[in-house]
Amino acid sequence: MAVHCPLIAQEGVIITGSLTQNPLQQPLGELPVIEFRGVYKTYQNGTHALRDVNLKIYKGEFVFVVGASGAGKSTFIKLIVREETPNAGAVSVNGFKSGAMTRRDVPRLRRTMGIVFQDFRLIPGMTVFDNVAFAMRVVGASNFDIRKRVSSALNLVGLGGKARSRPNELSGGEQQRVGLARALVNNPSLIIADEPTGNVDPNMSYEIVELLTEINRRGTTVIMVTHEHQLVRDFNRRVVMIESGSVIADSAAGGVL
Amino acid sequence: MKPQSMSYLTGEGLKNVWVNRMMSLASVGVLIACMLLIGVAVAFSLNVDKSLGTLQEQNVVMVYFEDGREETANLQSIDEIQHMDNIKDAVYIPKEEGLRAQLEQLGTEYEAIFSWLEEENPLPDGAMVTLSDLSEYDATYNALQALPGIKNVNGSRDVAMMVTTVSRIIGLAGFWIILLLMLIALVIIANTIRITIHNRRLEISIMKAVGATNWFIRIPFIVEGMALGVISGVLTTGLLYLVYSFATQSVNKYYPGQLELVPFRSFYLNLFGIFIAIGLFAGVAGSLVSLGKYLKREGSAFGAIH
Ligand SMILES: Nc1ncnc2c1ncn2[C@@H]1O[C@H](COP(=O)(O)OP(=O)(O)OP(=O)(O)O)[C@@H](O)[C@H]1O
Ligand SMILES: [Mg+2]
Numbered sequence: 001m002a003v004h005c006p007l008i009a010q011e012g013v014i015i016t017g018s019l020t021q022n023p024l025q026q027p028l029g030e031l032p033v034i035e036f037r038g039v040y041k042t043y044q045n046g047t048h049a050l051r052d053v054n055l056k057i058y059k060g061e062f063v064f065v066v067g068a069s070g071a072g073k074s075t076f077i078k079l080i081v082r083e084e085t086p087n088a089g090a091v092s093v094n095g096f097k098s099g100a101m102t103r104r105d106v107p108r109l110r111r112t113m114g115i116v117f118q119d120f121r122l123i124p125g126m127t128v129f130d131n132v133a134f135a136m137r138v139v140g141a142s143n144f145d146i147r148k149r150v151s152s153a154l155n156l157v158g159l160g161g162k163a164r165s166r167p168n169e170l171s172g173g174e175q176q177r178v179g180l181a182r183a184l185v186n187n188p189s190l191i192i193a194d195e196p197t198g199n200v201d202p203n204m205s206y207e208i209v210e211l212l213t214e215i216n217r218r219g220t221t222v223i224m225v226t227h228e229h230q231l232v233r234d235f236n237r238r239v240v241m242i243e244s245g246s247v248i249a250d251s252a253a254g255g256v257l
Numbered sequence: 258m259k260p261q262s263m264s265y266l267t268g269e270g271l272k273n274v275w276v277n278r279m280m281s282l283a284s285v286g287v288l289i290a291c292m293l294l295i296g297v298a299v300a301f302s303l304n305v306d307k308s309l310g311t312l313q314e315q316n317v318v319m320v321y322f323e324d325g326r327e328e329t330a331n332l333q334s335i336d337e338i339q340h341m342d343n344i345k346d347a348v349y350i351p352k353e354e355g356l357r358a359q360l361e362q363l364g365t366e367y368e369a370i371f372s373w374l375e376e377e378n379p380l381p382d383g384a385m386v387t388l389s390d391l392s393e394y395d396a397t398y399n400a401l402q403a404l405p406g407i408k409n410v411n412g413s414r415d416v417a418m419m420v421t422t423v424s425r426i427i428g429l430a431g432f433w434i435i436l437l438l439m440l441i442a443l444v445i446i447a448n449t450i451r452i453t454i455h456n457r458r459l460e461i462s463i464m465k466a467v468g469a470t471n472w473f474i475r476i477p478f479i480v481e482g483m484a485l486g487v488i489s490g491v492l493t494t495g496l497l498y499l500v501y502s503f504a505t506q507s508v509n510k511y512y513p514g515q516l517e518l519v520p521f522r523s524f525y526l527n528l529f530g531i532f533i534a535i536g537l538f539a540g541v542a543g544s545l546v547s548l549g550k551y552l553k554r555e556g557s558a559f560g561a562i563h
Contacts, residue, residue, distance in 0.1 A: 081466075110468030121463055134460070138469040140262045186467060 032056035032092075033190060033221050034080060039089035041075050041245075049075040051245040053089070057223065059189070061252075062216045064232045065225045067242035073225045076242060077194045080223070081115060082106050094190060111139060114183030116193035120175045122167040128154065129163040132182045139186060153181040157211055173204025180211055184220075191215060193224045197231070209235055258472075266473065270480025273453050274488075281485060284449040288489035288539070289496065291438040291445075292532050296497040298434050299528055302427045303519045309420050316391060316420070318401065318412035320347075321381040326406055331382050334406055338386060343397045345389040352380040381408055392421040439535050442489075446482045446543030453481060454551050461551075475548050482544035486536020494529045497521075 034057040041050040049072045057063055065073050078084040079091050082101065091098040094112040096105055122131050132150045141149075154160050157177040167175055176196055183191055191212065197205035209224070209231055216222045226232065232239055241249040274281045320338070322331050331349065338347040350358075356378050360368050388397055394417040401410045454461070464474050501521045508516050 104470075107465075107468040107470045110466060115466045117466075121459060121466075123459060123463070134463065135467040137262070137265055138464045138473055139467060140259055140473070142259070142261060182463075182467075 030058060033059050033061075033094060034223075035090075035092045036076075036079075037090045037092075039079065039086045039091055041072075041079060041084060042087050048245055050079070050086075050242075053245075053247055055240065055247060055250070057221065059221055060216070060219055062213060062222045062235075062237040063224070064235075064237055064239045065223065065242065066227070066229070066232060066239060069227075071242045072245040073242055074194055075245075077192060077223070077225060081113065081192055082109055111186065112188055113190040113192055114186065114188040116176070116179050116183045116191065116196045118195040118198040120167070120172075120179045120199070122175055122178055124167055126166075127163065128159060128165050128167070128170070128178050131167065131178055132185050135182045135185055141186075149185050149187075150181075153185040154178075156184065156215075157181045171204070172200045173207055176200050176204075176208055177211065180208070180215075184215065188220065190221045191223070193222070195225050195227065197226060197228060202228070205231060206234075213237075262473070263476075266476040267480050270477035271484055273457070273477060273481040274484050277449070277453050277456065277481075280449050280452050284445045284485055285489050285492070287445045288442050288485065288536070289493050291442050292489055292493035292535065293496060293500075295435055295438050295531070295535070296493060296528055297500070298431055299524070299531070300497070300501060300519070302431055303524055305427060306424065307519050309424055316388070316413060316416050318386045318388065318398065318410055319383055320386055320401055320410050321383045321408045323406050323408045324381055326382070328382075330406060331384075334404060335384050337404065338384065338401065341397070341400060343389050343393045344386060346385075346387040348385045350383045350385055352378045352382050355380045355383060388417075391417045392425070394418070394421070435531075435535075439539060442486070442535060442539035443543045443546070446485055446539050447546045448543075449485065450478050450482055450544040450547040451551075453478060454547060471552055474552070475545070478544040478548055479541055482540030483537050484540070486538075486540035487533060488536075490529065490532030490536040493532055494525060497528070498525065 034055070036053045036055040039050055039053040040048070042048050053076070065076060067073050075084065079086055079098075080093055082093075082096075082098075086098055093109060096109040096112075101109070123134065126134065129150055132153055133146045136146045136149065151160065151163070154163055157180050159174060159177055159181065162170065162174065167178065170178065176199070179196070183193075193212070196212075197208050200208060205228060212222050212224060213235065239249070239251045240247055322334065328351070335347050335349050338344055353375075356374060359380075360371060360374075363371070386401065388394065394412070394414060398410060398412060398414070401407065461474060498521060501518075505518045505521070508518055
């Protein structure tokens with residue numbers, strides 16, 4: 001423990017600095033769950049998707065990521081889940097640092113987070129129950145845990161009664177709630193959702209975000225990319241705006257940078 | 258890995274064989290064809306070996322001792338020969354015995370004519386030497402020739418060379434044929450697995466997203482590949498039994514007493530072992546080849562699924 005003390009003190013200094021302009025930020029001394037430091041991402045074809053992104057997200061935060069199409073939002077998400085690696089700078093997520101990760105660390109990192117897809121990614125041949133259970137099976141959970149946890153995840157998203165249904169028997173909103181249950185079932189400390197309401201009826205979008213805020217209230221950090229400005233306004237959470245690969249506004253840092 | 262996970266993943270692999278059944282059927286068909294070729298090649302070479310073996314056993318070298326040697330000296334030489342390399346057996350044939358054998362061969366009519374030879378036997382004492390490995394014929398021949406007290410050595414070098422060459426060609430061709438068919442089997446299985454991977458890319462993307470290890474992702478496909486190999490091995494052994502029974506019956510009918518095939522039961526277990534080994538190897542290697550490419554190239558949890 002003693003070894004870590006100077007580190008925490010160091011972080012503390014940085015945080016004190018930002019606290020003056022950032023009343024929403026987390027208590028002094030806490031390490032960020034996600035930190036981007038001078039991150040650049042350029043794709044193979046030369047597209048500069050992110051430029052010099054610096055950002056900290058703390059435990060228990062709910063962050064909307066917004067911006068025009070092609071701004072770099074999905075790239076930002078892909079760097080968090082280690083779908084892509086930065087060309088310069090450092091990304092640190094739940095203690096995994098981009099520069100120091102091996103290939104074996106990738107599944108370890110992903111087990112600390114739950115991912116929600118815009119296209120739901122439900123397996124058509126499986127029941128709702130099996131779709132959620134799948135996420136537990138493939139990381140080696142026991143049948144006992146699977147039975148217990150899948151039911152409670154389905155109850156949490158309000159689909160306890162639909163366990164035996166097939167995905168094609170559900171509405172878009174319901175399908176995404178199954179996706180949410182699957183992201184939650186392994187008890188991650190972080191939920192990542194890239195346009196989770198993109199394929200959902202606007203009325204249903206509220207339900208989804210409602211659920212995400214409920215999950216967030218229980219302590220899970222949530223990062224959600226969205227195009228729906230009305231949603232962002234109504235839920236009044238931290239908003240990070242990306243334009244042409246740069247973070248141009250962050251409500252946590254007092255609005256426009 | 259927990260046994261529970263192992264049985265789940267194995268079950269998924271076996272399920273893939275069924276879900277993908279048209280492709281499984283096609284690849285099992287091609288694998289059976291490959292293995293059947295191997296089986297026929299092995300059965301053929303076993304039977305050729307057997308007939309060569311009979312030739313080989315008949316191929317003995319006659320060693321003749323110099324005249325006027327003591328019997329004890331000859332017996333000592335025999336003992337020496339028996340301890341040389343590549344000698345299976347050496348039997349002493351004193352000249353009286355040699356003559357008797359030759360006279361017997363001539364038949365009763367001539368026996369009387371040549372019986373005076375028994376008084377003044379012109380034959381030398383000799384030994385009938387059987388070699389263990391005909392491919393070493395020349396070396397052994399020279400070694401025998403070099404022994405003290407040996408007048409000359411008689412053998413049929415041509416037969417020895419023929420037998421050696423034929424079995425060497427069969428061995429070499431068999432090796433390359435098996436290697437080639439094994440590669441074909443591997444490619445066939447790899448191709449089938451590639452299709453399963455394509456059909457299962459949605460599952461794979463979810464597995465990656467929730468943090469399944471690559472080994473977890475691989476196991477069902479490896480199981481599928483192995484299952485295809487083993488199914489093919491079992492069916493091929495059965496088919497080969499039918500084909501071979503038919504061949505044996507035909508041979509017995511058309512060449513009664515002249516030709517006898519090696520019995521199936523004497524080699525089918527070894528062959529079955531070879532089939533299973535090929536099936537398992539091709540199954541594991543084939544699925545790893547396809548997966549290696551996929552996991553590297555399309556290792557994406559997020560990319561759109563087409
Ligand atoms: N794999 C890739 N290879 C090359 N260029 C890419 C790749 N992925 C994204 N880009 C480019 O990088 C830029 C940022 O893309 P990104 O997907 O991050 O945008 P986005 O903000 O998520 O857009 P949208 O709102 O349309 O989803 C775009 O110009 C895009 O064309
Ligand atoms: Mg996007």
